Amino acid sequence: MDALIEKARVLVEALPYISKFRGRALVIKVGGRAMDEPAMREKLAEDLILLRWVGIDVVVVHGGGLQIGEMLSRLGILSRFAGGMRITDEPTMHVVEMVLGGAVNKELVRVIQGKGGRAVGLTGKDGGLALAKRLSSVGTEGVDPGLVGDVIRVDPTVLKRLAGEFIPVIAPIAVDEQGTTLNVNADPFAAKLAVALGAEKLVLLTDVQGVKDREGILIPTLHAQHARGLIASGIITGGMIPKVEYALSALHEGVAKVHIIDGRLEHALLLEIFTDRGVGTELVA
């Protein structure tokens, strides 16, 4: 019985956090192990359902690089990258859309539904949710990335229709004004959604601990200006640079906080939202 009471105490400890976020939008970019490993995916689904059921308007954006790469390889299509973006020709785009929108997306929906939640899987195409424009070049050498785009307008109508009951799970694919399907990086896609929805937080679930300082120690809270300095001085490097830049851009456009957290931790999302001890780096303006 004491163990049970201890459990009840844990439940009520969440109250102040629930109070803070009820009725607010939370955009969560899920990727990496949290999404790719079945057992972790179930934990993630539980976290999402719990957030939804305590009244937080959770919106999920997912990546799927692993699954895309695997399918491209099975089909004998070469994967090429520039500046961290997949160079996307037409056959590749077809596979990207099929894998993200048909496999990864619906698998997340299935797991959430299986855990008792209600989820609806969408892409940026559905209901005209995301309009994009093609990137002319990526990377330092200015390579044409092909069918790769950036979200330039969000129409949240379809999300509003689903609100309050369903968790929208969104694959980062969009069309441009000409109706051409474009591949969009999940991080900036999520950032743009967070801005459009006036989200309280944008959370990026990753496979790293967070942003680290010169000594390799995790930085729990990072101010925008400091973050810019860390990039300039080469302490933030590699794939973390664009993540931090998307985060800074979201902060600049009005999102209050962006979290880069370690999705390899079980229930990382709950720990981040429902405890005082964060589980990664929190970026603030």
Place this chain on the structure above:
Amino acid sequence: MDALIEKARVLVEALPYISKFRGRALVIKVGGRAMDEPAMREKLAEDLILLRWVGIDVVVVHGGGLQIGEMLSRLGILSRFAGGMRITDEPTMHVVEMVLGGAVNKELVRVIQGKGGRAVGLTGKDGGLALAKRLSSVGTEGVDPGLVGDVIRVDPTVLKRLAGEFIPVIAPIAVDEQGTTLNVNADPFAAKLAVALGAEKLVLLTDVQGVKDREGILIPTLHAQHARGLIASGIITGGMIPKVEYALSALHEGVAKVHIIDGRLEHALLLEIFTDRGVGTELVA
């Protein structure tokens, strides 16, 4: 960090229970130590808020015998009882209403609000919520209990107006057709509300462990017919007899389950709703 993860696990363990009760009405009669002791009252408030925030339509009915007795004594008014009911003359009724509706009720509201919830305190008078008729006699000797009544009609309009957001906290006072204020026992008041609201459960928070068998061992689940037998054979005795009878009546009128649980346990309510191991006796039809 492991401790935190353990906490997160506890949170998600609640999911199947939340799923089961979301959108359902739960009428909770609070009394005894759970309500009377400030520290316990805060725990109770936390439980109520959590239930409300995960989407359960919690309705609270409270007693207040202790506080009434104390105030009557301060005012030099003698407390008399018959058949477990307070014999209520006019001066007593005035004090009962003042204490229940003005002190106990608003204190519960204050604690819930202080913990971040939203509560509205009412009596059966407000919005014509409860119409009663006078009991002509109580107890085995048929004593006239004075201004004591039984709820004969519930108008849930005011509760519906508050639904979804506020926790209604109700003092068991009603008027009869003539507009006379009547004192109603909180247990049957809660039972009548549970029936009127089509509640999924009626929970009676008490200062005992639950219903016990001949050997004094707690009975976790008790069928209506068995309960009647235990009363007939004198195993259920004293103040537990009317409690069980109100429970049986609620079951008979369509409430699925009635729980008589031990409010002296911290977070008893959460333990009952959110774990498989109940914390008292569950009565079923």
Place this chain on the structure above:
Amino acid sequence: MDALIEKARVLVEALPYISKFRGRALVIKVGGRAMDEPAMREKLAEDLILLRWVGIDVVVVHGGGLQIGEMLSRLGILSRFAGGMRITDEPTMHVVEMVLGGAVNKELVRVIQGKGGRAVGLTGKDGGLALAKRLSSVGTEGVDPGLVGDVIRVDPTVLKRLAGEFIPVIAPIAVDEQGTTLNVNADPFAAKLAVALGAEKLVLLTDVQGVKDREGILIPTLHAQHARGLIASGIITGGMIPKVEYALSALHEGVAKVHIIDGRLEHALLLEIFTDRGVGTELVA
């Protein structure tokens, strides 16, 4: 039959006044004989119901000094005042809340319901309606009044939920940020509500005829500047000073008119709202 026709004529004479106030909020502070005497209270209830039923959003705030004093005296607690405010220690506050929220409030509700209206009794605690802060000192000598406060924020959500159907009857009790229960004077409590609700009128029912001039003649209409002059020149004196000051403050914050009327007149409220001849003093900006 002629008498009946005459009555019908009276009914239709109200049309232009109904037309003017339909759909507007009217905050009415009731106190004194209009509330304390049972026969007058019934007349008051009729007035309130009629206003509610012709579509005016009536909100009632009540005092209860008489009943508080009486109960304190019965309990052997000394009543002390400074600057017109009751000095309120903890035992006093307990009694104030019990009497206002449990006795006076519910009695008004009972009478309105008995006359066929629908009323819900609240205090400033319910639904977080009124947040207050403690007054550090009152009166010219700067006495610490104890648990006495001033409303600093109104959350009208609970009133909106009840709107259109129920008459909210509100006891002027509030909590501060720390959750401490505070005693608030009914006049400024009503004034703050009127401002928060964008009320068309604030009506203060009193036991005097209204504001009088140097010759003791009732002033039917009083402009803010003139009122300030009357205070400065000592013509407005005693308990009328704070009343006029609350009125001026409400006018300043956007309430169009404040009426100080004579509640000792039968149906004073209807006379004020439904005839051209007011029954007291009307203050305008």
Place this chain on the structure above:
Amino acid sequence: MDALIEKARVLVEALPYISKFRGRALVIKVGGRAMDEPAMREKLAEDLILLRWVGIDVVVVHGGGLQIGEMLSRLGILSRFAGGMRITDEPTMHVVEMVLGGAVNKELVRVIQGKGGRAVGLTGKDGGLALAKRLSSVGTEGVDPGLVGDVIRVDPTVLKRLAGEFIPVIAPIAVDEQGTTLNVNADPFAAKLAVALGAEKLVLLTDVQGVKDREGILIPTLHAQHARGLIASGIITGGMIPKVEYALSALHEGVAKVHIIDGRLEHALLLEIFTDRGVGTELVA
């Protein structure tokens, strides 16, 4: 001031009647002097507005025989009648529609709006409100009445759209399945509307005192069976026969009460609804 208080008393005397009819539909057929004389029409408008503003769903059906006859005469078209119905050829129908729908209807609307109410004038054509079928013969001699019909279906959609705010004022004109415009007697038109709306009452405003007995004394309350007897025995005669028959038919189809009242009395409608002393004959099932 005493006179004013007396007036206020009259207002509150209406409360029990308001309480009884709030939210209920009341279909009122207006005709005769109450409608034809400008001064009486203003009084009628006041009655209608007051009923609407205290929450009664007033629906008005009007006749206009006088005005039709006058216009036909100015145009040199002969008025012919059979069995109390106007024999309606095409030129007559054109005039009937023009006078009822364009002149009488809009004049009632104008007066109600002028008195501060909100009215919308319609005919049975508008929004497909009333579908009729042609009467093949009228009167004892079975004359073909031409373009005269009986309402066979009511579509209350347009009335529902206007409900709660506007007083619908309806000219008794309808179309049949072929789209032919038909003249309908206002009494049965109102009776059919009352049935379709589940009206609490149907009131027929006439230029007589009500139904009288053998001695010529007004019968205040008349049961259906008794009414049939009075027709059979020739005590009810002439134009009162069809009125009573329409009333009986409305009672039979579920309208609780039908009133045949004397519209020549000022404020007859208010007297009927808001006093215990009726002003004509009340027919009950």
Place this chain on the structure above:
Amino acid sequence: MDALIEKARVLVEALPYISKFRGRALVIKVGGRAMDEPAMREKLAEDLILLRWVGIDVVVVHGGGLQIGEMLSRLGILSRFAGGMRITDEPTMHVVEMVLGGAVNKELVRVIQGKGGRAVGLTGKDGGLALAKRLSSVGTEGVDPGLVGDVIRVDPTVLKRLAGEFIPVIAPIAVDEQGTTLNVNADPFAAKLAVALGAEKLVLLTDVQGVKDREGILIPTLHAQHARGLIASGIITGGMIPKVEYALSALHEGVAKVHIIDGRLEHALLLEIFTDRGVGTELVA
């Protein structure tokens, strides 16, 4: 079958136009042959229904000069005009209202209903839709036109109640502040409605091709400034001058486009809205 496919192609050609106007208000002044000839009226009704059913908020204002003139003549009342306006004394006003509101209006309603649409006929009196003030003089010689007015305020409440389902058909009659019924020219009445409703377009159906240039050639698109020039230089003459002036005024007050189109063409309205080739003159700011 090929013919059918061709028909289907025509249907889908309308899609871009539907897309453009869905959910927007369109005020259409109908007059002349389109309204006066039964066969043309049926075509007009079909156009209106189609526009309504594809989601365009169609509002119809109609004239009726022909029918008014005819009825006045039958009644021996002389028609007089000044500056294009009918000089309207009381007997004339009575006829104007009867004919417009009772005959022409209800005939349009009947035809729309008969074609399967849903229409409600109103005048500016109904629901206080249009408030007017009397014109003191009209024409170059400043003749007093009598009961002739100009709309100075529109209350669209009644139109909002009917929106989405019903086509409002409005006769251009209004009252002034004194409740006097006034005759309003249908063109400026429609223009004022278009402004008040924030209409996308105002369409004036006439019996001419549109506005023509010096050579008598139809001008498809006419800018406001150019239009003013054409009036100044005497190229626009006669009855077209006020039409163009009302159009300019509507453009000035925010209506995006005004169309003066040839109602003698079958389905002129559909051609205008649903094809690229307009059927008259389009005026733009």
Place this chain on the structure above:
Amino acid sequence: MDALIEKARVLVEALPYISKFRGRALVIKVGGRAMDEPAMREKLAEDLILLRWVGIDVVVVHGGGLQIGEMLSRLGILSRFAGGMRITDEPTMHVVEMVLGGAVNKELVRVIQGKGGRAVGLTGKDGGLALAKRLSSVGTEGVDPGLVGDVIRVDPTVLKRLAGEFIPVIAPIAVDEQGTTLNVNADPFAAKLAVALGAEKLVLLTDVQGVKDREGILIPTLHAQHARGLIASGIITGGMIPKVEYALSALHEGVAKVHIIDGRLEHALLLEIFTDRGVGTELVA
């Protein structure tokens, strides 16, 4: 201009059909060339948008056999069939879901959005739309089809949320009670949806003309009993047998009409809905 008028005539010819189906649900199974060929797909999208915009609640279910077969072949997975169903092992199911939900579904959405409509692509998994159970055997020889299911319950909540604005486009994939993803034939999936939505019509777009009689002549209207006879007597053969059986089952469960039409005809859907001459076989109970 005459050509334009002719076009307008075609538009209004659709009115009676619009009138008949407005506000009713229409479930359309699209497959074959209508969906597979880009030009035909655009025409189909136009038809769907037009139906949606005139107020018909269009719901689309699509197949995708061709695309699935192609992708399986590219991945070196063998396609096997039994009783017309694809034998679906896990690797096949993965491909089916990816192709249907990610490629075919989103392509239809893209085309509808590109034509100006609003579409949302879903599978039976989304929002728990379709619950299925595994088929134990298919075909005459009772082969185990693997991960193939039949819809046993439809939860239309997500469709209701999207109604009125969006065209739902649904890939026929579902989960069973254990959360296993199952492949469902699009025809019975559409039939079950039609029943659950109380659809007015179920339309199956195919690559054949419809059902033919012994002489190979198209049967325009086929009664259920006659259809059963044609199957029994071997006149309906091959893939048409299950189609007709699904149709009969939908008729039996309350769908009024099922149409098997020739999707190879341009705008076949519009021809079926908006003309008297059907374009295939209509099955009625």
